[in-house]
Amino acid sequence: MAAGEISIRTDKGTYIGGDTIYGSVYVCLPEPTPCRCLRLQIRGYEISEYDYQYVEVSGEDTFTPRVGQRKAKKDLVRADVKLAENQGGLSAGCYAYPFQYQLPHNLPGVFHCRHEDQDSGRVWEAVIKYSIGAFIDNSGFPLEPRLAGETPLVVLEGPECQSSTTSQPDTQTASGSVRTFFCIHRGDILLSSTIDKTVYQPHQSIAISVNINNQAAVDVLGATVKLIRVIKLLGVDKSRGEEELDAHTVLDTIVETCPETCSKNNTRVCKVTLHLDQLNSERCAITAPSTSGSLVKCTYVVDVDVHVPWAPDIEVRQPLLITPAPNHVWERWSPPDWVQDCQTVDVTGMLSVPPDILTSQSFSGIPGFQPLI
Known part of the structure; x- marks a missing residue:
């Protein structure tokens, strides 16, 4: 000293x-x-x-x-x-x-x-x-x-990250119609999904409720639940005389699971958990919290995707925030x-x-x- x-x-x-x-x-x-x-x-x-x-x-x-x-x-x-x-x-x-x-x-x-x-x-x-x-x-x-x-x-990132409690997220819904030969209607499939909160710390787990109401005459082929991270970077290469910012986007599936499917004319409610604290991959570990800078942006969404025969996939997405350590x-x-x-x-x-x-x-x-x- x-x-x-x-x-x-x-x-x-x-x-x-x-x-x-x-x-x-x-x-x-x-x-x-x-x-x-x-x-x-x-x-x-x-x-x-x-x-x-x-x-x-x-x-x-x-x-x-x-x-x-x-x-x-x-x-x-x-x-x-x-x-x-x-x-x-x-x-x-x-x-x-x-x-x-x-x-x-x-x-x-x-x-x-x-x-x-x-x-x-x-x-x-x-x-x-x-x-x-x-x-x-x-x-x-x-x-x-x-x-x-x-x-x-x-x-x-915002006031909601500072609060010890967060508001209950809205339930996200989507539907799709099964049509064989492009015209014969075989019924509808309704999908709804809810996450337990909107802000998570890196060591926590995301609890998701997935409701599949299969009113169609066919079985659901499968379903996937993913946590997707999108990082957007902006920059210029001055050595080449660039003046306007250009964007580079990095999209990663951080963690993924496959809940049980739903048979025809049936309803299934699945409870899915995405464990953030079990991620060990250097590329996918939650070391990048949510942020919304001018040059650096990082967002997370939970993506629920139901695979249906003779119809486009039915998909819902729910945004969330992940706080820094x-x-x-x-x-x-x-x-x-x-x-x-x-x-x-x-x-x-x-x-x-x-x-x-x-x-x-x-x-x-x-x-x-x-x-x-």
Whole structure:
């Protein structure tokens, strides 16, 4: 700790767009420094990169296949604000700088997924990441080491991901008619499906109720229930002079099961469970939560498909959200021993915290700040 230490604690580990972050930056300086400014940085960005194949034309009849790369980056949050400044430099000691910051509304949820195709070697990767950091600005003092600290922020896709309970999803229905020789009506088949909720954590299972009402004079050939993931990436290849974003879509069946079929003139209700926590495939594991960024989008649907003779398949789809893993860095954080000796410093400007907030439940879990009883 000879060079000092910075630690950051926020009021919780997960947020949604529009939430206010309450927290404190803890700074321990064993000796004074001529550096004059302590800054807080809040960052959020999305990155999309993927390989694609194109044909290079040279001459009249020479066509050479090539692999290029499209990429794009967009800032979602970019805040860099002074927490404290002293023209004479920062004094030795231990200090706590409470702050508050409201996130922009409608932020996409965090995301990270990377895949390399074993056959072609083509790679795609997508990232949506947020973090909060603090550092002592050593600009103009090149001999002074840069003292900094950072912690990740987990942003959820929407308010429904933050709630402990979700609304009951609507039942999805579809029907089909069986016709032999394209005209002889052999009856109808009715399909309905309901999932138990609309938001799932990566370790949970999806419970699905499938109702097949077979009013036709033929047996149902079979049925499949799938969890389908669709990832859409947008990017440009600047080396080829592209200016408009192009899209790359990756569609995967994450998990699939086949419930019992239904004989003619009969009704069957099937209870199906898709176990997310049993997925071990690197390609299909639920490491990619739902998100709706400008460059990176990831959606999930439960697809119920009934296969019928002499008729198109009958299909219903139900969208759902899958949340990211908890913020384990936040959960495992423990205050350094010197935090209990910190002197609270009033922060002014856009990050300042009113006294009634400092003594409220918003700061109850932040060391050094206790709510009034």
